Amino acid sequence: MREVNVRMAAQTLLLVARLPRRLLKPLGYALAFLLPPLIVVVIAQGAIIVRAQSQPRPPAFDQPLPAPPAHDPAKRTAVIVAGNAATESSDLLGPYEVLAASGAFNVYLVAPERRLTPLVPQPHCCGPLDVVPHYSFADYDRVIGAAPDLVVVPFIPFTDTVDAEVLPWLLAQPGEQTVILSICGGAKMVADAGLLAGRQATSHATNLPILARTHPEVTWVHGVRYVDDGRFISSAGVTSGIDATLHTLERFLGRDAAEDTAARVGYPYTRFLDDPTWPVPDDGLLARPGPLDVAVWPNAFRWHRTQIGVALYSGVREIELASIVDAYPRSTAADVHTIAPERTFVRTRHGLDLLPRFDLASAPALDRVLLPGRPDAAVAAPVERWAATHVGQGAERIHEAGGYPYDVTFRDLARQETRLIAASAARWLEYPIAPDAWEGRDWSPALVLRAVALGALGVILFLGVRRLGAARAAASPAPGTPTAPRARTSGSAPVAPR
Numbered sequence: 333m334r335e336v337n338v339r340m341a342a343q344t345l346l347l348v349a350r351l352p353r354r355l356l357k358p359l360g361y362a363l364a365f366l367l368p369p370l371i372v373v374v375i376a377q378g379a380i381i382v383r384a385q386s387q388p389r390p391p392a393f394d395q396p397l398p399a400p401p402a403h404d405p406a407k408r409t410a411v412i413v414a415g416n417a418a419t420e421s422s423d424l425l426g427p428y429e430v431l432a433a434s435g436a437f438n439v440y441l442v443a444p445e446r447r448l449t450p451l452v453p454q455p456h457c458c459g460p461l462d463v464v465p466h467y468s469f470a471d472y473d474r475v476i477g478a479a480p481d482l483v484v485v486p487f488i489p490f491t492d493t494v495d496a497e498v499l500p501w502l503l504a505q506p507g508e509q510t511v512i513l514s515i516c517g518g519a520k521m522v523a524d525a526g527l528l529a530g531r532q533a534t535s536h537a538t539n540l541p542i543l544a545r546t547h548p549e550v551t552w553v554h555g556v557r558y559v560d561d562g563r564f565i566s567s568a569g570v571t572s573g574i575d576a577t578l579h580t581l582e583r584f585l586g587r588d589a590a591e592d593t594a595a596r597v598g599y600p601y602t603r604f605l606d607d608p609t610w611p612v613p614d615d616g617l618l619a620r621p622g623p624l625d626v627a628v629w630p631n632a633f634r635w636h637r638t639q640i641g642v643a644l645y646s647g648v649r650e651i652e653l654a655s656i657v658d659a660y661p662r663s664t665a666a667d668v669h670t671i672a673p674e675r676t677f678v679r680t681r682h683g684l685d686l687l688p689r690f691d692l693a694s695a696p697a698l699d700r701v702l703l704p705g706r707p708d709a710a711v712a713a714p715v716e717r718w719a720a721t722h723v724g725q726g727a728e729r730i731h732e733a734g735g736y737p738y739d740v741t742f743r744d745l746a747r748q749e750t751r752l753i754a755a756s757a758a759r760w761l762e763y764p765i766a767p768d769a770w771e772g773r774d775w776s777p778a779l780v781l782r783a784v785a786l787g788a789l790g791v792i793l794f795l796g797v798r799r800l801g802a803a804r805a806a807a808s809p810a811p812g813t814p815t816a817p818r819a820r821t822s823g824s825a826p827v828a829p830r
Contacts, residue, residue, distance in 0.1 A: 364794030365787040369633075372786065376632030376664070397446065398677050398685045400466040400475075403438055408481040408584065410437040411472070413502070413521075414449050414465055415488035415495035421451035421461060422570045422761060423486030423515040425654035425684075427577040432650075432682035434581055434593045437482070440466045441684065444497040448687060452489075453658040460642070460668045461657050464677070464685040469501050479507030482580065486573070487517030487536075491524065499525045513580050514566045515573035516762075523547040527564065534559045536569035536762065537612040557608040557764075569612070569762030570658070571738065575604040597651060598736050601764055610764055627752035630779035631665035633786075638666040638748075641698040643715045643727065644678045644688045645707050652704040653680070655737035656730070662757040663749050671695045673714040692718045701727040704737070738763055746770035 403409075410431045412424060424441075432439045443449055443465040451461040467475065483506050491498045502525045506512060514522045519535040520543060522528055529549040534540070540552050553559050558567045558576035560583075567576030574597075582590040582605060594602045604610065642656050660666045672678060672688040679685055690696070692714070701719040703712055712727065719727040731740050742765060746754035751772045758765050 360794060360798075361791055364790040366790075368786045368790040369629075369783040372783075373629045373632045393448075393675065393687065395676065397464055398679070400440070401438070401683050403476060407438050408436060409476065409478070410439045410482040410484065411480040411505075412439065412441050412484040412486070413488070413498060414441055414443040414451075414463070414486070415490055415498055416443050416445050416447060416449050417490040417494045418450055418452045418488070420487040420489075420516060420570065420658075421453055422654040422658040423518060423573055424451060424463075425650040426571065426574045427484050427486070427513070427515060428684065429597055429650040429682055430574060430577040430581070430593055430599075431482075431484075433596045434585065434589060436581075436585055436589065439682070440472065440476070440480075442467045442469060442472045444469055444495060444501075446471060451657070453661045460670045460689055461653065462670075462687045462689065464687070469497065469505075473505070479505065479510050481509075481584070482511050482513060484513045484515065484577075485518035485521050486515045488521055489517075491521050502527065510563070511580065511583070512564050513576060514564075515576065516567060516570050519543065519566045520547075522564070522566070523550055531564050532559050532561045533564065533566040534568050535566065538569075555609060555611040557604045557610050559608075568610075569760075571761045571763045572610075574599055575601065575608065578602070578605060579608070597649075600736050600739075604764075612762060613759065625756050627750070627756045628664045630776055630783060631663060631749075631753070633779045633782040634665050638663075638700065639696060639698045640666055640668045641671045641695060641701040641719075641723075642668055643701060643703050643707075643712075644670050644672045644686055645711045646679050647681050647711075648678070648705050648707070649681050649737075650684060652731055652737045653686075655741045656702055656704055658761060659738070659741045659745055659757050662760050663745065663753050665749070669696060669698070671698075671701070671715070673718075692722075695722075698723050700725075703727045703729045705731050739765060742767070743770055746772040750774055750776055 412428055412431075414424060428439060428441070431437050441463065446465050446468040448462045449465060451463055466472075483502070485502065488495055488498055498521060502512075502522065512522060512527065514533070514535075516536045517539055519528070519533050520539065523533070523543065523546075528547065532551045532553055534553045534556055535543055537554070540554060543550070544552050556568060557572045558565060558579055560579065565576055565580055565583075567573045578590045578594055578599070581593055587605070590605060591602060638660075640656075640660055642653070644653075657668050657670075660668055669690060670686070670688040671690050671692060673692055675688055675691040675694075677685050677687055698719075701715060701723055703715060706729070712729070716727045719725065730744060731737055733740070738761070742754045742758055742763070745757060746767065747770075749772075751767055751770045752774050754770060754772070755767045758767065
Protein backbone atom coordinates (compact mmCIF):
# COMPACT_ATOMS: atom_id res chain seq x y z
CA MET A 333 0.00 0.00 0.00
CA ARG A 334 2.84 2.36 0.84
CA GLU A 335 4.52 1.65 -2.52
CA VAL A 336 1.26 2.46 -4.30
CA ASN A 337 0.98 5.79 -2.47
CA VAL A 338 4.58 6.72 -3.30
CA ARG A 339 4.02 5.82 -6.95
CA MET A 340 0.84 7.92 -7.12
CA ALA A 341 2.63 10.90 -5.52
CA ALA A 342 5.48 10.60 -8.02
CA GLN A 343 3.06 10.46 -10.94
CA THR A 344 1.23 13.54 -9.64
CA LEU A 345 4.49 15.51 -9.36
CA LEU A 346 5.45 14.42 -12.87
CA LEU A 347 2.12 15.62 -14.26
CA VAL A 348 2.54 18.98 -12.52
CA ALA A 349 6.08 19.28 -13.89
CA ARG A 350 4.80 18.64 -17.42
CA LEU A 351 2.15 21.36 -17.21
CA PRO A 352 2.77 24.13 -19.71
CA ARG A 353 4.50 26.98 -17.99
CA ARG A 354 1.69 29.34 -18.93
CA LEU A 355 -0.73 27.23 -16.82
CA LEU A 356 1.33 27.29 -13.63
CA LYS A 357 0.60 30.94 -12.87
CA PRO A 358 -3.25 30.71 -13.06
CA LEU A 359 -3.07 27.41 -11.18
CA GLY A 360 -1.13 29.12 -8.41
CA TYR A 361 -3.69 31.92 -8.18
CA ALA A 362 -6.54 29.39 -8.08
CA LEU A 363 -4.90 27.46 -5.26
CA ALA A 364 -4.12 30.67 -3.39
CA PHE A 365 -7.80 31.61 -3.59
CA LEU A 366 -9.23 28.19 -2.66
CA LEU A 367 -6.85 26.89 -0.01
CA PRO A 368 -7.43 29.43 2.82
CA PRO A 369 -11.25 28.97 2.86
CA LEU A 370 -10.88 25.19 2.55
CA ILE A 371 -8.44 25.12 5.47
CA VAL A 372 -10.98 27.02 7.59
CA VAL A 373 -13.72 24.56 6.59
CA VAL A 374 -11.55 21.56 7.51
CA ILE A 375 -10.64 23.10 10.87
CA ALA A 376 -14.30 23.91 11.57
CA GLN A 377 -15.39 20.35 10.76
CA GLY A 378 -12.76 18.96 13.10
CA ALA A 379 -13.69 21.40 15.84
CA ILE A 380 -17.27 20.11 16.12
CA ILE A 381 -16.31 17.34 18.55
CA VAL A 382 -13.96 19.64 20.48
CA ARG A 383 -16.73 22.22 20.92
CA ALA A 384 -19.18 19.57 22.06
CA GLN A 385 -16.76 18.27 24.66
CA SER A 386 -16.13 21.79 25.95
CA GLN A 387 -19.79 22.66 26.47
CA PRO A 388 -20.70 24.07 29.89
CA ARG A 389 -20.90 21.28 32.45
CA PRO A 390 -24.15 21.01 34.38
CA PRO A 391 -24.10 21.13 38.17
CA ALA A 392 -23.75 17.90 40.13
CA PHE A 393 -26.94 15.96 40.76
CA ASP A 394 -27.72 13.55 43.58
CA GLN A 395 -31.51 13.09 43.68
CA PRO A 396 -32.85 9.53 43.94
CA LEU A 397 -33.84 7.93 40.64
CA PRO A 398 -37.55 7.67 39.80
CA ALA A 399 -39.32 4.32 40.15
CA PRO A 400 -39.77 2.27 36.97
CA PRO A 401 -43.29 1.96 35.53
CA ALA A 402 -45.61 -0.81 36.66
CA HIS A 403 -45.70 -3.96 34.58
CA ASP A 404 -48.98 -5.01 32.97
CA PRO A 405 -48.90 -8.78 32.40
CA ALA A 406 -51.81 -8.52 29.95
CA LYS A 407 -49.66 -6.57 27.48
CA ARG A 408 -46.77 -7.60 25.29
CA THR A 409 -43.35 -6.33 26.31
CA ALA A 410 -41.07 -4.20 24.15
CA VAL A 411 -37.55 -3.37 25.26
CA ILE A 412 -35.51 -0.52 23.79
CA VAL A 413 -31.77 -0.88 24.38
CA ALA A 414 -29.56 2.11 25.21
CA GLY A 415 -25.86 2.52 25.85
CA ASN A 416 -24.78 4.37 28.98
CA ALA A 417 -22.16 6.35 27.05
CA ALA A 418 -24.41 7.50 24.19
CA THR A 419 -27.43 6.55 22.09
CA GLU A 420 -28.79 8.31 19.00
CA SER A 421 -31.70 10.46 20.13
CA SER A 422 -34.23 10.08 17.29
CA ASP A 423 -33.39 6.37 16.92
CA LEU A 424 -34.60 5.91 20.49
CA LEU A 425 -37.30 8.53 21.03
CA GLY A 426 -39.27 7.99 17.82
CA PRO A 427 -39.82 4.21 18.13
CA TYR A 428 -40.40 4.61 21.88
CA GLU A 429 -43.32 7.02 21.36
CA VAL A 430 -44.82 4.93 18.56
CA LEU A 431 -44.76 1.72 20.61
CA ALA A 432 -46.07 3.43 23.74
CA ALA A 433 -48.79 5.30 21.84
CA SER A 434 -50.11 1.99 20.48
CA GLY A 435 -51.16 1.06 24.03
CA ALA A 436 -50.37 -2.60 23.30
CA PHE A 437 -46.93 -2.87 24.92
CA ASN A 438 -45.12 -2.45 28.18
CA VAL A 439 -42.28 -0.32 26.81
CA TYR A 440 -39.06 -0.33 28.82
CA LEU A 441 -35.76 1.41 28.27
CA VAL A 442 -32.88 -0.80 29.41
CA ALA A 443 -29.13 -0.19 29.53
CA PRO A 444 -26.05 -1.84 31.05
CA GLU A 445 -26.50 0.30 34.20
CA ARG A 446 -29.38 2.36 35.57
CA ARG A 447 -27.88 5.83 35.59
CA LEU A 448 -28.09 9.06 33.62
CA THR A 449 -27.59 8.23 29.95
CA PRO A 450 -27.08 10.87 27.23
CA LEU A 451 -29.00 10.87 23.97
CA VAL A 452 -26.94 12.40 21.16
CA PRO A 453 -27.44 13.56 17.57
CA GLN A 454 -24.91 11.75 15.43
CA PRO A 455 -22.31 12.42 14.20
CA HIS A 456 -22.29 15.51 16.42
CA CYS A 457 -21.59 14.35 19.94
CA CYS A 458 -23.18 17.35 21.74
CA GLY A 459 -25.84 15.35 23.56
CA PRO A 460 -28.03 17.71 25.60
CA LEU A 461 -30.68 15.19 26.67
CA ASP A 462 -30.17 12.89 29.66
CA VAL A 463 -32.54 9.98 30.27
CA VAL A 464 -32.74 7.40 33.05
CA PRO A 465 -33.28 3.81 31.83
CA HIS A 466 -36.20 2.02 33.45
CA TYR A 467 -33.97 -0.98 34.18
CA SER A 468 -30.38 -2.04 34.04
CA PHE A 469 -29.80 -5.32 32.21
CA ALA A 470 -29.50 -7.15 35.52
CA ASP A 471 -32.61 -5.50 37.01
CA TYR A 472 -34.70 -6.31 33.95
CA ASP A 473 -33.69 -9.96 34.14
CA ARG A 474 -34.50 -9.99 37.86
CA VAL A 475 -37.79 -8.04 37.82
CA ILE A 476 -39.34 -8.95 34.45
CA GLY A 477 -37.46 -12.13 33.71
CA ALA A 478 -39.37 -13.28 30.63
CA ALA A 479 -37.94 -12.75 27.17
CA PRO A 480 -39.49 -9.64 25.56
CA ASP A 481 -41.73 -9.89 22.53
CA LEU A 482 -39.78 -7.11 20.82
CA VAL A 483 -36.26 -5.72 21.22
CA VAL A 484 -35.45 -2.37 19.58
CA VAL A 485 -31.78 -1.59 18.94
CA PRO A 486 -30.99 2.07 18.09
CA PHE A 487 -27.54 3.24 17.11
CA ILE A 488 -25.22 2.88 20.13
CA PRO A 489 -21.81 4.29 19.09
CA PHE A 490 -19.56 2.71 21.73
CA THR A 491 -20.49 -0.99 21.85
CA ASP A 492 -16.88 -1.81 21.02
CA THR A 493 -15.60 -0.01 24.14
CA VAL A 494 -17.48 1.36 27.17
CA ASP A 495 -20.87 -0.09 26.17
CA ALA A 496 -19.51 -3.52 25.30
CA GLU A 497 -22.10 -5.24 27.53
CA VAL A 498 -24.81 -4.51 24.96
CA LEU A 499 -23.74 -7.22 22.50
CA PRO A 500 -23.67 -10.17 24.96
CA TRP A 501 -27.09 -9.08 26.27
CA LEU A 502 -28.48 -9.08 22.73
CA LEU A 503 -27.25 -12.63 22.33
CA ALA A 504 -28.53 -13.89 25.69
CA GLN A 505 -31.80 -12.11 26.51
CA PRO A 506 -34.10 -12.32 23.44
CA GLY A 507 -35.93 -15.61 23.06
CA GLU A 508 -36.34 -17.61 19.87
CA GLN A 509 -39.66 -15.86 19.15
CA THR A 510 -38.46 -12.34 20.01
CA VAL A 511 -38.58 -9.92 17.10
CA ILE A 512 -35.45 -7.75 16.88
CA LEU A 513 -35.91 -4.33 15.29
CA SER A 514 -32.75 -2.36 14.52
CA ILE A 515 -32.91 1.38 13.89
CA CYS A 516 -30.40 3.08 11.58
CA GLY A 517 -26.86 2.22 12.75
CA GLY A 518 -28.34 -0.25 15.24
CA ALA A 519 -28.06 -2.81 12.43
CA LYS A 520 -24.30 -2.80 13.07
CA MET A 521 -24.89 -3.77 16.71
CA VAL A 522 -27.13 -6.68 15.68
CA ALA A 523 -24.64 -7.77 13.01
CA ASP A 524 -21.71 -7.45 15.44
CA ALA A 525 -23.60 -9.77 17.79
CA GLY A 526 -23.64 -12.36 14.98
CA LEU A 527 -27.42 -12.38 14.60
CA LEU A 528 -27.76 -11.29 10.96
CA ALA A 529 -25.64 -13.89 9.17
CA GLY A 530 -27.48 -15.07 6.06
CA ARG A 531 -30.16 -12.37 6.51
CA GLN A 532 -31.22 -9.25 4.64
CA ALA A 533 -30.99 -5.90 6.41
CA THR A 534 -30.56 -2.19 5.84
CA SER A 535 -29.10 0.80 7.67
CA HIS A 536 -28.26 4.46 7.15
CA ALA A 537 -27.17 5.06 3.56
CA THR A 538 -23.73 6.29 4.65
CA ASN A 539 -23.21 3.11 6.71
CA LEU A 540 -24.09 0.60 4.01
CA PRO A 541 -20.75 0.65 2.12
CA ILE A 542 -18.89 0.14 5.42
CA LEU A 543 -21.22 -2.64 6.58
CA ALA A 544 -20.87 -4.41 3.23
CA ARG A 545 -17.12 -4.67 3.89
CA THR A 546 -17.25 -5.52 7.59
CA HIS A 547 -20.24 -7.88 7.43
CA PRO A 548 -20.28 -9.56 4.02
CA GLU A 549 -22.32 -12.40 5.54
CA VAL A 550 -25.35 -10.05 5.49
CA THR A 551 -27.21 -8.99 2.35
CA TRP A 552 -27.47 -5.20 2.68
CA VAL A 553 -30.42 -3.60 0.91
CA HIS A 554 -30.31 -0.05 -0.49
CA GLY A 555 -33.11 2.39 -1.28
CA VAL A 556 -35.75 1.27 1.22
CA ARG A 557 -37.12 2.60 4.52
CA TYR A 558 -37.02 -0.84 6.18
CA VAL A 559 -36.38 -4.53 5.52
CA ASP A 560 -38.43 -7.37 7.03
CA ASP A 561 -36.59 -10.69 7.29
CA GLY A 562 -38.71 -12.73 9.66
CA ARG A 563 -37.55 -12.23 13.25
CA PHE A 564 -35.27 -9.41 12.14
CA ILE A 565 -36.59 -6.07 10.95
CA SER A 566 -34.19 -3.22 10.18
CA SER A 567 -34.73 0.42 9.34
CA ALA A 568 -32.68 2.75 7.20
CA GLY A 569 -31.46 6.08 8.59
CA VAL A 570 -32.80 7.70 11.77
CA THR A 571 -36.39 8.81 11.01
CA SER A 572 -36.95 5.66 8.94
CA GLY A 573 -37.28 4.05 12.36
CA ILE A 574 -40.83 5.40 12.58
CA ASP A 575 -41.77 3.55 9.39
CA ALA A 576 -40.10 0.35 10.55
CA THR A 577 -41.81 0.56 13.96
CA LEU A 578 -45.23 1.10 12.38
CA HIS A 579 -44.58 -1.88 10.12
CA THR A 580 -43.65 -3.89 13.22
CA LEU A 581 -46.94 -2.86 14.85
CA GLU A 582 -48.73 -4.06 11.74
CA ARG A 583 -46.98 -7.40 12.13
CA PHE A 584 -48.08 -7.70 15.76
CA LEU A 585 -51.46 -5.97 15.78
CA GLY A 586 -52.73 -5.55 12.24
CA ARG A 587 -52.98 -2.68 9.75
CA ASP A 588 -55.73 -0.77 11.56
CA ALA A 589 -53.69 -0.57 14.76
CA ALA A 590 -50.63 0.68 12.85
CA GLU A 591 -52.65 3.40 11.08
CA ASP A 592 -54.40 4.42 14.31
CA THR A 593 -51.03 4.78 16.04
CA ALA A 594 -49.65 6.82 13.14
CA ALA A 595 -52.65 9.15 13.50
CA ARG A 596 -52.04 9.51 17.27
CA VAL A 597 -48.46 10.67 16.74
CA GLY A 598 -49.40 12.70 13.65
CA TYR A 599 -47.10 10.80 11.27
CA PRO A 600 -47.90 11.84 7.67
CA TYR A 601 -45.97 9.21 5.68
CA THR A 602 -48.00 6.04 6.15
CA ARG A 603 -47.60 5.29 2.43
CA PHE A 604 -44.42 3.45 3.39
CA LEU A 605 -46.54 0.76 5.02
CA ASP A 606 -47.52 -0.26 1.50
CA ASP A 607 -44.17 0.29 -0.20
CA PRO A 608 -40.96 0.98 1.74
CA THR A 609 -39.04 2.05 -1.36
CA TRP A 610 -37.29 5.40 -0.89
CA PRO A 611 -33.89 6.13 -2.47
CA VAL A 612 -32.04 8.77 -0.48
CA PRO A 613 -31.92 11.93 -2.65
CA ASP A 614 -28.43 12.78 -3.91
CA ASP A 615 -27.86 16.40 -4.93
CA GLY A 616 -24.16 16.00 -5.55
CA LEU A 617 -22.15 18.12 -3.14
CA LEU A 618 -25.24 20.02 -1.96
CA ALA A 619 -27.30 18.72 0.96
CA ARG A 620 -25.18 15.60 1.08
CA PRO A 621 -24.46 13.97 4.45
CA GLY A 622 -20.82 14.16 5.46
CA PRO A 623 -17.86 16.55 5.49
CA LEU A 624 -18.24 17.09 1.71
CA ASP A 625 -21.61 18.77 2.25
CA VAL A 626 -20.99 22.15 0.64
CA ALA A 627 -24.28 23.48 2.03
CA VAL A 628 -22.86 23.75 5.58
CA TRP A 629 -19.41 25.04 4.60
CA PRO A 630 -20.35 28.75 4.94
CA ASN A 631 -21.12 28.14 8.63
CA ALA A 632 -17.39 27.63 9.15
CA PHE A 633 -17.10 31.44 8.77
CA ARG A 634 -19.61 32.33 11.48
CA TRP A 635 -18.37 34.43 14.36
CA HIS A 636 -20.98 33.15 16.81
CA ARG A 637 -22.62 29.77 17.34
CA THR A 638 -26.35 29.86 18.00
CA GLN A 639 -27.14 28.75 21.56
CA ILE A 640 -30.61 27.20 21.82
CA GLY A 641 -32.38 26.29 25.04
CA VAL A 642 -35.14 23.67 24.86
CA ALA A 643 -37.47 23.71 27.87
CA LEU A 644 -38.44 20.38 29.40
CA TYR A 645 -41.73 19.86 31.22
CA SER A 646 -43.86 16.93 32.34
CA GLY A 647 -45.98 15.56 29.51
CA VAL A 648 -43.77 16.68 26.63
CA ARG A 649 -43.88 14.27 23.69
CA GLU A 650 -40.79 12.27 22.82
CA ILE A 651 -40.92 12.97 19.06
CA GLU A 652 -41.30 16.71 19.71
CA LEU A 653 -38.07 16.67 21.69
CA ALA A 654 -36.25 14.53 19.14
CA SER A 655 -37.17 16.91 16.34
CA ILE A 656 -35.33 19.72 18.14
CA VAL A 657 -32.30 18.05 19.72
CA ASP A 658 -31.53 16.06 16.55
CA ALA A 659 -32.10 18.71 13.86
CA TYR A 660 -30.52 21.99 14.96
CA PRO A 661 -27.00 20.72 15.82
CA ARG A 662 -26.73 19.34 12.28
CA SER A 663 -26.36 22.88 10.98
CA THR A 664 -22.82 22.55 12.48
CA ALA A 665 -23.34 26.02 13.98
CA ALA A 666 -25.81 25.52 16.84
CA ASP A 667 -25.70 24.02 20.32
CA VAL A 668 -28.81 22.81 22.15
CA HIS A 669 -29.16 22.92 25.95
CA THR A 670 -32.02 21.44 27.96
CA ILE A 671 -33.41 23.75 30.66
CA ALA A 672 -36.27 23.82 33.17
CA PRO A 673 -37.33 26.07 36.08
CA GLU A 674 -35.83 23.50 38.47
CA ARG A 675 -33.31 20.77 37.84
CA THR A 676 -35.42 17.78 38.70
CA PHE A 677 -36.72 14.75 36.81
CA VAL A 678 -39.31 15.38 34.12
CA ARG A 679 -41.52 12.53 32.87
CA THR A 680 -42.48 12.59 29.19
CA ARG A 681 -45.99 11.84 27.97
CA HIS A 682 -45.24 8.13 27.62
CA GLY A 683 -43.10 7.58 30.69
CA LEU A 684 -39.46 8.41 29.99
CA ASP A 685 -37.64 10.15 32.83
CA LEU A 686 -35.47 13.05 31.64
CA LEU A 687 -33.19 15.37 33.55
CA PRO A 688 -32.55 18.90 32.21
CA ARG A 689 -28.92 19.90 32.04
CA PHE A 690 -29.60 23.28 33.65
CA ASP A 691 -32.15 25.05 35.80
CA LEU A 692 -32.93 28.63 34.85
CA ALA A 693 -30.52 30.04 37.42
CA SER A 694 -27.54 28.12 35.99
CA ALA A 695 -28.42 28.15 32.27
CA PRO A 696 -25.71 29.40 29.89
CA ALA A 697 -26.23 32.50 27.74
CA LEU A 698 -28.84 31.64 25.10
CA ASP A 699 -29.93 33.16 21.79
CA ARG A 700 -33.27 31.35 21.60
CA VAL A 701 -35.54 29.40 23.95
CA LEU A 702 -37.85 26.81 22.36
CA LEU A 703 -40.92 25.37 24.04
CA PRO A 704 -41.70 22.05 22.34
CA GLY A 705 -45.29 20.90 21.92
CA ARG A 706 -48.20 22.81 23.43
CA PRO A 707 -47.64 23.21 27.17
CA ASP A 708 -50.27 24.74 29.44
CA ALA A 709 -49.92 28.43 30.18
CA ALA A 710 -49.09 27.73 33.83
CA VAL A 711 -46.30 25.33 32.79
CA ALA A 712 -44.85 27.68 30.20
CA ALA A 713 -45.10 30.92 32.22
CA PRO A 714 -41.85 30.61 34.27
CA VAL A 715 -39.79 29.84 31.17
CA GLU A 716 -41.44 32.60 29.14
CA ARG A 717 -40.79 35.19 31.86
CA TRP A 718 -37.18 34.11 32.19
CA ALA A 719 -36.62 34.14 28.42
CA ALA A 720 -38.09 37.64 28.09
CA THR A 721 -35.63 38.90 30.71
CA HIS A 722 -32.48 36.93 29.92
CA VAL A 723 -32.67 36.23 26.17
CA GLY A 724 -34.23 39.44 24.94
CA GLN A 725 -37.20 37.69 23.38
CA GLY A 726 -39.90 35.40 24.68
CA ALA A 727 -39.85 31.63 24.54
CA GLU A 728 -40.90 30.33 21.12
CA ARG A 729 -43.75 27.80 21.04
CA ILE A 730 -42.28 26.18 17.99
CA HIS A 731 -44.95 23.48 17.52
CA GLU A 732 -47.91 25.66 18.47
CA ALA A 733 -49.26 25.96 14.91
CA GLY A 734 -49.46 22.19 14.53
CA GLY A 735 -47.94 19.84 11.98
CA TYR A 736 -45.61 16.89 12.38
CA PRO A 737 -42.73 18.01 14.64
CA TYR A 738 -39.90 17.34 12.16
CA ASP A 739 -41.71 19.25 9.42
CA VAL A 740 -41.94 22.23 11.78
CA THR A 741 -38.31 22.22 12.87
CA PHE A 742 -36.95 21.79 9.33
CA ARG A 743 -39.03 24.77 8.15
CA ASP A 744 -37.71 26.81 11.07
CA LEU A 745 -34.14 25.71 10.34
CA ALA A 746 -34.58 26.83 6.71
CA ARG A 747 -35.68 30.29 7.89
CA GLN A 748 -33.03 30.67 10.59
CA GLU A 749 -30.13 29.24 8.56
CA THR A 750 -30.65 28.42 4.87
CA ARG A 751 -32.83 26.05 2.92
CA LEU A 752 -29.76 24.06 1.88
CA ILE A 753 -28.71 23.58 5.50
CA ALA A 754 -32.22 22.42 6.42
CA ALA A 755 -32.15 20.03 3.45
CA SER A 756 -28.77 18.75 4.65
CA ALA A 757 -30.20 18.04 8.11
CA ALA A 758 -33.15 16.24 6.53
CA ARG A 759 -30.78 14.09 4.45
CA TRP A 760 -28.78 13.19 7.55
CA LEU A 761 -31.98 12.12 9.30
CA GLU A 762 -33.24 10.49 6.09
CA TYR A 763 -36.51 12.33 6.45
CA PRO A 764 -38.75 12.12 3.35
CA ILE A 765 -39.63 15.80 3.10
CA ALA A 766 -39.89 17.92 -0.04
CA PRO A 767 -38.11 21.21 0.79
CA ASP A 768 -39.34 23.10 -2.28
CA ALA A 769 -41.96 25.06 -0.32
CA TRP A 770 -39.65 26.13 2.50
CA GLU A 771 -39.23 29.84 3.11
CA GLY A 772 -35.70 31.18 3.26
CA ARG A 773 -32.63 31.66 1.13
CA ASP A 774 -30.25 29.06 -0.22
CA TRP A 775 -27.05 30.85 0.85
CA SER A 776 -26.09 33.43 3.44
CA PRO A 777 -24.53 36.33 1.49
CA ALA A 778 -22.56 37.55 4.53
CA LEU A 779 -20.94 34.15 5.16
CA VAL A 780 -20.17 33.57 1.48
CA LEU A 781 -18.62 37.05 1.32
CA ARG A 782 -16.35 36.20 4.25
CA ALA A 783 -15.14 33.07 2.44
CA VAL A 784 -14.53 35.09 -0.74
CA ALA A 785 -12.66 37.77 1.23
CA LEU A 786 -10.41 35.12 2.78
CA GLY A 787 -9.73 33.70 -0.68
CA ALA A 788 -8.91 37.19 -1.97
CA LEU A 789 -6.48 37.66 0.93
CA GLY A 790 -4.80 34.42 -0.10
CA VAL A 791 -4.40 35.75 -3.66
CA ILE A 792 -2.92 39.02 -2.36
CA LEU A 793 -0.40 37.13 -0.22
CA PHE A 794 0.46 34.87 -3.16
CA LEU A 795 0.99 37.91 -5.39
CA GLY A 796 3.18 39.52 -2.74
CA VAL A 797 5.32 36.39 -2.40
CA ARG A 798 5.75 36.18 -6.18
CA ARG A 799 6.81 39.82 -6.44
CA LEU A 800 9.21 39.46 -3.55
CA GLY A 801 10.72 36.41 -5.24
CA ALA A 802 11.03 38.26 -8.53
CA ALA A 803 12.72 41.21 -6.81
CA ARG A 804 15.24 38.94 -5.12
CA ALA A 805 15.92 37.16 -8.40
CA ALA A 806 16.58 40.49 -10.14
CA ALA A 807 18.99 41.58 -7.40
CA SER A 808 20.98 38.32 -7.53
CA PRO A 809 23.43 37.66 -10.42
CA ALA A 810 22.59 34.80 -12.71
CA PRO A 811 24.73 31.68 -12.32
CA GLY A 812 27.95 31.89 -14.41
CA THR A 813 27.91 35.69 -14.65
CA PRO A 814 31.42 37.14 -13.85
CA THR A 815 31.48 39.41 -10.87
CA ALA A 816 33.13 42.84 -10.91
CA PRO A 817 36.58 43.02 -9.25
CA ARG A 818 36.41 44.00 -5.65
CA ALA A 819 37.74 47.48 -5.00
CA ARG A 820 40.93 47.63 -3.02
CA THR A 821 40.50 49.12 0.37
CA SER A 822 42.91 51.73 1.61
CA GLY A 823 45.87 50.38 3.47
CA SER A 824 45.85 47.07 1.75
CA ALA A 825 49.12 45.83 0.45
CA PRO A 826 49.61 45.93 -3.35
CA VAL A 827 49.70 42.65 -5.13
CA ALA A 828 52.80 42.06 -7.17
CA PRO A 829 52.19 41.21 -10.82
CA ARG A 830 53.09 37.69 -11.93
